[in-house]
Amino acid sequence: MHAETTLNTIYRPVLIPKEQYAARQGSHSLTNEYSHALILDLFATQYKELIKVRTPRERLSDQQLDDLYTQWISEKNADLEGCWVYYPWSNRLLHILDQDEFIELRTARNRHKITLQEQNKLSQCKIGIIGLSVGHAIAMTLATERAAGSLRLADLDTLELSNLNRIKTGIHNTGLNKSVITAREIAEIDPYLDIECFTEGITTDNLHDFLTRNGKLNLLIDECDDFEIKLRCRDAARPLGIPVVMETSDRGLLDVERFDREPKRSILHGLLDDIPQERLQNISPADRVGLVMRISDVAKVSPRGRASLLEVGQSISTWPQLASAVTLGGGVVADVSRRILLGQFTDSGRYYVDLEQIVSNSSRTHDINVNSNITTNEFDVGRAINAVYSLPEIPVAVYLPKDHIESIVEAGSHAPSFGNTQPWKWIYCNGRLHLFHGNSRSLPFFEFKDIVTHFALGAAFQNVVIKSAELGYHASAQIFPANHAPDLIATIEFSPLAENRDEPSLAPLIPLRATDRTAGMPYKLTDTDLDFLRHAAPGVNARIDFIQEPASINVIAQIVGACDLLAMLHEQGHTDFFENTINWRSGTDEQIENGIELVRVARDPVHAMALSILKDKKIAGILQDIDGGNLLAGQIARTIAASACIAAISVSPDGNPFDAGRIVQNLWLRANKLGLSAEILYSPVILFERMESGDGLNAIEKDKIQRLSTLFKSIIKRPAGSGPVFLLRIHKSSTIATKTNRLALDKILFVVNDEI
Ligand SMILES: Cc1cc2nc3c(=O)[nH]c(=O)nc-3n(C[C@H](O)[C@H](O)[C@H](O)COP(=O)(O)O)c2cc1C
Structure with missing residues (x-):
């Protein structure tokens, strides 16, 4: 040192x-x-x-x-x-x-690419550079070309050995201020160039001096990594009419803002115009990530760059930059700066000098565009009706009026379903309501042994039971498989109900229940609360355990985070989740009936940002290769850890997910009745089930899942041979979750009898 x-x-x-x-x-x-x-x-x-x-x-x-x-x-x-x-x-x-x-x-060898008059004109120009990592390459190129007579350099950072992957200087300079190093190297090329260093970096106090002292700058080059300084230096440069150039060393991204020609131009091309000034003046760490994403137009960052973005603070300490990109940036900025100073280039704009795109194999690989038009498998109503007609005829206790059928089916449709697939179709025929599996999206990874569908249909049936009771009917179901119609799941019969035994009157809560994925507030369940929740499974052969110790909740949260990540990085899991679960369309012009919008899936803005980066399969592939993505897993785990309890529901060994769906729905409504929120944690269930058969998993995935499963079993103990364990997280939320949209009734209910 x-x-x-x-x-x-x-x-x-x-x-x-x-x-x-x-x-x-x-x-x-x-x-x-x-x-x-x-x-x-x-x-x-x-x-x-x-x-x-x-x-x-x-x-x-x-x-x-x-x-x-x-x-x-x-x-x-x-x-x-x-x-x-x-x-x-x-x-x-x-x-x-x-x-x-x-x-x-x-400068003799610049002739006549730069004429003598031009060279003389450039000698009168003053350029300021903030940030001397990437700025070093720019400053050196400008000085070598003599594209300015004066250079003002600002950086408070000192050189570290890890900077030498992109800053061309000697190791003897480590520990020295980066602007001093640059100034010395320039002086060694040309002692007559006028250089001034601001070794304290740019501060509110010296910004004006930097831009104006000893003559106003003709051009400002921003290569600093401090977001606030980026905003401040533009706010100060604009009224002074100083143009700003910035290079980002990823895909050769170059920004030019001609405040000299457009005094009213919005800073950073207006990318932050809709953000209130107060928020920009006082930027919180959480906001900063989102703002950086926004100005760098994250969807256009290179796949490796985006993958790295998710790894900052995880497997790497800072945003990576390569010497090749930095050197290229030095050349690009010096060229553009010279043409700006000579009046040869007058536009503002954002440009990509993207080498990978310019110099690439003739058969281009295209960016994956995630399909936002989620496709569904059409339900064949005619075939379903035929299946209903072929069922044995039995006497019917009560025929339901049309408005009762509709409100019962509507209650059913308010049930949760994986990715809001809404896998239900209802046919009311001759006094009986038939529940079909139909019209669902294809989810080959998350749907395993029909768990997802049967769980959702069970939850829907539970709503039917509760709503029917409110209307004075007892609803009982015959559960198939029916060989002649494998998609017929249940036939529901109604009889008059002497009294509504649905004590806590859960029916009004059915349309209000919604998945709440936000972090919970501290909350301790009382014994009375637990007793009330425990009664969610009357008549169903199942067991509910409530995990309340923070340490155990935390372990489950880590397991869910790891399982979610593993599923998202899995080739088919990625397609299921990013193409067929998240609905990337948002807006008001169109009613979204299918899938879940990003804002609802995301636990917070950072999670939303991470998901929108990960939607590119190339990025998922990179993260899988480097065993990355832990930012996302950690983010998921953190919110889940903030729960009052995690309910572990396991049906008896011979039970099925239909029953689990019934219990979870009842439990969820009861939690809502207590003013609590809930969320299904599904990824461990599906991965542990898949692991049994090894279906679609590679050796590394199997090994990871095996370890997670062992950890899971150490927290949730079950006798050997038990069926899958479903998890419902219950928490005290500070927000009110809004419900995901549902398909219109005429798309799910078909009434075919003549009696009404
Ligand atoms: C079997 C099953 C698994 C689910 N898994 C998850 C999950 O892992 N993460 C999650 O956030 N939501 C999960 N959900 C919730 C659904 O995404 C949600 O119910 C659906 O989008 C409808 O929204 P709503 O619950 O707000 O009405 C699951 C739902 C079901 C039925």
């Missing part, structure tokens, strides 16, 4: 005026004074090269150049020609050409 000395902060070379040197000639020579330094006299070589570039037609030989130089210097004292420059940080004394001649020679 560098010792704390002023030498660490020096970045200007000492230009020794000729007059001063001339006065000291003889008794006190300059070379004596700098005897401790490494002295390099480059003057003669540079002068000879100057002769050569000034006489391009002559094609002078080395001998001719020597002769011409000797002739020119013969009457002069060589030491008094040109300029002596001392570099304190490297202890070197150099003898070089005078400023004008030096610039003429150093």
Whole structure:
């Protein structure tokens, strides 16, 4: 590490005026004074090269150049020609050409890509660069090309070894301020360039100085990683008419904001215009991620970039950048800056200099566009009616009026279903209500042994029972499989009910019940609460355990987070979830009846952002390869851990998910009655069931699931041979969850008898 000395902060070379040197000639020579330094006299070589570039037609030989130089210097004292420059940080004394001649020679090979007039014009220009990681490459390119006469550099950061993956400098510079390093390296290329460093970085106090002191900047280049500074420097540059350029080293993203030509232009292309000023003035950490996503237009970030975004703070400590991208960015920004300063480029805009797209194989691979038009398998009503007619005829106790049929079926349709698939179709025929499995979306991964469907149909049936009781009927079901119609799940018969034994009168809560995926507030269930909840399973052979100890809840939360992630990264699980569960359409123009909108699936804005990144299968693939995605798993686990209890429902070994659905629905309504919210945690159930057969899982997945299952069993103990364990999380919510939309009644209910 560098010792704390002023030498660490020096970045200007000492230009020794000729007059001063001339006065000291003889008794006190300059070379004596700098005897401790490494002295390099480059003057003669540079002068000879100057002769050569000034006489391009002559094609002078080395001998001719020597002769011409000797002739020119013969009457002069060589030491008094040109300029002596001392570099304190490297202890070197150099003898070089005078400023004008030096610039003429150093830029000679820019001709005529940059004309002499243009070069002179650029020499008058001042450019400010904030952030000297990516800014280092830009500053070096600008200085090398001499696309400006003055550079103002701001960064408070010091160089670390891990920066050397993209900053081309020496390890001896680690520990030094990045703007100082850049300034020194520029001075070593061209000591006549005017450089000023702001080693404290940009602050509210020095921002105006940075933009205006010693002459207003002609261009500001923003390469800082501080979001607030990004906003502030634009807010300050706009009224001063200073254009802003920013390069993001991912897909060559370049932003140009011409505040010099468009004084009223919204900052950052208006991407934050709808966000109230107060929120931008006081940005919370949670908001910051969302805002960064928004300005970087996250959907257009490269797949590797997006995958990395989810890994920051998990498997990597910061956003990755490559030397190739940073070097390219340096070139792009220097080119664009020069053309802006010369008036050759006048537009504002966002551009991609995307090498992977420009230089790629001829057979292009296209980004996966997740299909938001969720498709469903059509239900064949005619065939279903025929199946109903072929059932044996039995006397009917009571015929229901049409409005009762409709309200009972509507109650049924308010049940939860995985991904809001609503897998139910109802046919009311000759006094009986037939429940079919129909019209559901294809979910090959999440639907295993019909668990998802039968669970949802059980929940729907439970609503039918509760609603019928409210209307004065007892509803009983005959559960099939019916060989002639495998999609006929149950036939429900009604009889008059002497009294409504549905004590807690849950019916009014049916249309209000909704999945609440938010984090809960601290809440302790009383024994009376638990007793009330426990009565959710009368008459059904099942067991409910309430896990209340925070440590155990936490373990289950971790298991669910890990299972959710595993399912989402699984090739088919990804399709099921991102293409056939989340409905990416949102808005008011169209009634969304299918799937779940992102805002409802997401537990909070960060979760929503993570899901929208992960919807690209390429990203899921990358995360699977690097065993990543733990941000998402952690986020899920954190909200689930904030629960009052987790109810573990297991039907008897010979029971089925239909019964589990009935209990969960009843339990959920009871929780609502107590003012509590709930959410089904399904991923462990499906993965543990799948693991038994190994169906569709690779060895790594099986191994992970095996470990999670063992952990699960250590918390929820069951006798060997028990059926699947369903989980309902119960929590005290600070918000009121709104319900996901349902299919219209005429799409799910078909009344075919003539009696009504
Ligand atoms: C078998 C089954 C599994 C479910 N799994 C989950 C789950 O893992 N995560 C989740 O957030 N919601 C899950 N749900 C809830 C559904 O997404 C939700 O019920 C559906 O979108 C309808 O919304 P609502 O409950 O607000 O009416 C599940 C529902 C069922 C029936």
